[in-house]
Amino acid sequence: YKVLFNSFAFLFFFPCIVFFYYGMKHRFRWIFLLITSYAFYMYWKPYGFFLIAIPTLVSYLASLAIERSSHASKKKILILSIIINLGLLCSWKYANTMNLFFLYIFSQLHLPYRFANLNIVLPIGISFYTFQTLSYIIDVYKQKLKAERHLGMVSLYVAFFPQLLSGPIGRAPNLLPQFSKYHHFDYDHVVYGLRRMAWGFFKKLIIADRLAIYVNGVYQNPYDFYGFHLIIATYFYAFQIYCDFSGYSDIAIGAARVMGFNLMENFSIPYRSQSIAEFWRRWHISLSTWFRDYLYIPLGGNRVTAFRRQLNLMIVFLVTGAWHGATSNFVIWGGLHGVYYLCSIWTKSIRETCIDLFQLGQFPKLHQFINMLFTFHIVWFAWIFFRANTLADAFWIVCHLFDFKPTTDIQAGLTSTGFSLNIILIVVLISVETIQYQCITLINYINNHAPLRWALYYILLMSLTLLGTFSQPQAFVYFQF
Secondary structure, three states, X not given: OOOOOOOHHHHHHHXXXXXXXXXXXXXXXXXXXXXXXXXXXXXXXXOXXXXXXXXXXXXXXXXXXXXXXXXHHHHHHHHHHHHHHHHHHHHHHOHHHHHHHHXXXXXXXXXXXXXXXXXXXXXXXXXXXXXXXXXXXXXXXXXXXXXXXXXXXXXXXXXXXXXXXOOOOOOHHHHHHHHHOOOOOOHHHHHHHHHHHHHHHHHHHHHHHHHHHHHHHHHOOHHHOOHHHHHHHHHHHHXXXXXXXXXXXXXXXXXXXXOXXXXXXXXXXXXXXXXXHHHHHHOOHHHHHHHHHXXXXXXXXXXXXXXXXXXXXXXXXHHHHHHHOXXXXXXXXXXXXXXXXXXXXXXXXXXXXXXXXXXXXXXXXXXXXXXXXXXXXXXXXXHXXXXXXXXXXXXXXXXXXXXXXXXXXXXXXXXXXXXHHHHHHHHHHHHXXXXXXXXXXXXXXXXOOHHHHHHHHHHHHHHHHHHOOOOXXXXXXXXXX
């Protein structure tokens, strides 16, 4: 992958964009941002232009046609535009899986098959900008906003480079008006944005990429490991994927804020959730709210019978899994979260009885800690299916989690120092996020004392310099989706 936030190319690319953006007149800024956004994507593959331009044009024309048509025609245009956009997404995303399916069928029928070696590379970001185009069309259809007449603005909404590759998935009512607004250079916005970006780089380059060494060492060869190493690798992966993806979101949100734009938050300390429902209100917020607004509610939401509501929830979670990939691993991962959610509904009265029986209501902190610990570990278990390369690998890991046999490679690519550093980094992550969200007084004190604030900046930059993995940048995990 050439297009990486964690590359030296981006460290040159972004300051230049900011310099020219604030240096030019307002009426030219959208053109500049659109060109740089397309260039940013086409740096991956030149034909990336068409991958974004086609769904953008479809969405633009469909939204105008919906606004000008009668009620009967509106729905037909909406359905047609959704089919086209989802068709483009599925043709890229699930082509390899469907090809393997046809290969199997033809082999069982002893028939020749010409496309046995089909290997289509998934365009990065296609799931994210496809969902942005879909939400735009649907919002126009539901009259939540008027169709944008300016093709350039719609194009910029779809291709805006900070969120193009891995979100957050933007919504037109929030993002489109911002492109027409004049953004003056705001020192506070720039400082906040750069600080947010630096924290995102820390999570990605120092925590996620270092955890990945041990995780990859175990999950690439799971049959060589047992018990302790499988458990630790899965713990590490839980924090790796969080730091990797939330790190990307931090960089995207920070980069946009430097230029005056506000993107929606995508994470809110999800591992502190006390229920699976709360976890999905805190994890990948732009995706979970997208499925809520454009799938769960249209299916009936909470306005239907209890059975139908539970069926709708399960459908949403299965589709969420399939959105990540067509393999059974992802579907099972989504299904597990669906089962967790339904079980939380079914066992509500039992849990309330247990709370009264053990008088946990008198110890709210202990009760919250137990809920948080339980929620984290059911999420932790589901990550096994998400990370495993195959379903067979996942079942091997599950079956041998508590099989404490000696292994041939106890370090799995990490030295004892590297292993200890990973533990320290996880503790640092938890401590910093606890301070960010719960210690407002301390945050205000740091913000109001320049020497302390600059000392922390220096420590952060030195950590990135000494511990960051710039020499061999790793692609963000969610690029594959």
